[in-house]
Amino acid sequence: MAKPAASLSFLLLFLSFLSGRDLLALNAQKTWCIPKPSSDQATLLANINYACAQVDCRIMQKGCPCSYPDTLINRAAIAMSLYYHSKGKNQWNCDFRGSGLMVITDPSYGNCIYP
Numbered sequence: 001m002a003k004p005a006a007s008l009s010f011l012l013l014f015l016s017f018l019s020g021r022d023l024l025a026l027n028a029q030k031t032w033c034i035p036k037p038s039s040d041q042a043t044l045l046a047n048i049n050y051a052c053a054q055v056d057c058r059i060m061q062k063g064c065p066c067s068y069p070d071t072l073i074n075r076a077a078i079a080m081s082l083y084y085h086s087k088g089k090n091q092w093n094c095d096f097r098g099s100g101l102m103v104i105t106d107p108s109y110g111n112c113i114y115p
Contacts, residue, residue: 060078084102
């Protein structure tokens with residue numbers, strides 16, 4: 001039982017050395033929400049429908065910058081990231097029933113710029 005207490009003590013000690021500015025910098029890192037690569041097609045489609053019912057997904061329409069490649073995983077990544085950003089970039093806004101993955105690498109490509 002002493003081991004968890006020691007770990008907690010170390011964590012609290014570490015956090016006490018961080019200034020508020022450092023904590024804000026950690027939270028300010030750019031992040032995006034994409035589907036986990038293991039997501040099946042039904043999950044991807046459900047995520048697209050859920051996200052696009054609440055945010056403007058016109059950027060994925062045919063002829064728009066993010067319409068290609070026209071795959072479910074690509075469309076889900078765009079929809080999920082749009083939703084995630086519009087709802088405040090909170091961790092829970094990228095859950096999508098456990099199929100969302102927060103990333104720090106910008107998934108933008110070509111003229112398709114993720115928010």
